[in-house]
Amino acid sequence: MNNSIRSFNSKGERIPVTVLGATGMVGQVFMWMLEIHPSFKVVSITAGDSRKGKSYREATRWQLPVPFPETYGRMPFSTLNDVLAAPTPIVFSALPAEIALKIEPMLAESGAAVFSNASAMRGKENVPILIPEANPGDLGRIKKQQWGSGGFIVTNANCATTGLAVALSPLRKFGIKDVFVSTCQSVSGAGYPGISHMDIAGNLIPFIENEEEKIKGELSAILHLYVPIFPSCVRVPVRFGHLETVWAKLGENVSTTDIRESWEKFKPPAHLPSLPETPVSYLSDPAQPQPALSFAGTPPGMAVFTGGLKKQGNRIGFILLVNNIVRGAA
Incomplete structure (x- = not known):
């Protein structure tokens, strides 16, 4: 200081x-x-x-x-x-x-x-x-x-990296061995005026320049996680919010209950006005999270929402939503 x-x-x-x-x-x-x-x-x-x-x-x-x-x-x-x-x-x-x-x-x-x-x-x-x-x-x-x-x-980190890092951070204690992530990234992530309406309306663009490299490099640097990371990134016609599908192999055979409890107990290192009390919020509704929730929570847009938690052997899978311009940028 x-x-x-x-x-x-x-x-x-x-x-x-x-x-x-x-x-x-x-x-x-x-x-x-x-x-x-x-x-x-x-x-x-x-x-x-x-x-x-x-x-x-x-x-x-x-x-x-x-x-x-x-x-x-x-x-x-x-x-x-x-x-x-x-x-x-x-x-x-x-x-x-x-x-x-x-x-x-x-x-x-x-x-x-x-x-x-x-x-x-x-x-x-x-x-x-x-x-x-x-x-x-x-x-x-x-x-x-x-x-x-x-x-x-x-x-700060790239917007797609940020939500992933927050969601994975409390799971490091289980020994993360690899990470597969597929992103659906909103158009606001490209700034304003951003992508041409003719290119994105009613369409998906399966390429975001340098995005996959950023996710791999930044996730390793932030979490000190030097394991294989496999990202795929798609731009979608949604205004705000990045939705990510994640599969991670863990060193321990943990239950979905263990994962949810880890998210619930995960707290900020200090009480700061801009941070939510619970950085990762799990939604039990099988149709959630959705980008429409991007500005939900207190403060608005700062929580990472997860859902769709599942387990296959030593792999756990889930969906996450991050507000790309609040939590993921500012």
Whole structure:
């Protein structure tokens, strides 16, 4: 933690933060979640040059099924140069990867704590891909980062990886030997405006560039799980929510009751306002989970829903649902 953050914490004040890429789909989620967060206050936002001179309300085509953050509706946009000249203690980045690769290290060097949704810095030396419930200990790697003034970078995982990692994390104690996963990924995972209506309407696209490689690499890194992982990824004409079919071989011959109890007892490492009390919620209804539930739970969109649990020998199978832009991104 850098000194600026410590100073605000000691005074009990909300920490000033910046949101980079605030008008995009993930940026909108940042703004919505930060408006109601007790520890943070957005004081600056950035977006593309076309938004110059506009307020956040004027520049944003709101895409989410949650209320617009009116607290920040009149906020003007800062330039990236403005942010670099006077960085806030914390920066949340929803920048495109090619811009993030340049800007995020500069912010960290200036002393900012950068929390990034961009893929640019994932997998870089000593940059953790963090899911608080799954690998909180990896946060210690930021001490080895070589940025100035206590700055650091933390990234999240790919959206499809995140739900899978949360669901598998409490099952590691049974000795996971391999993982097969087939994803049905919503169009919002491609951003906005994303995929052409002509391509996706009434159709499925059985290819998402680099997605399978991301799942394999990130799942191994997050769970420290160095076993065969076999992903298949399909884009589907659903607006929000990724549905995944999972089969995993376990080293122990456990029952479905053991699996459900492990999910029920799985808790966050600390009480944090943005985390659900139960990260994995099992649904007994055989027709669930469905993407229509993507924004269910408290906080909305943060729980991973599972269902359809079954067992075949030492293999267990289940369906999971993850909100790709809330839990899986912001």
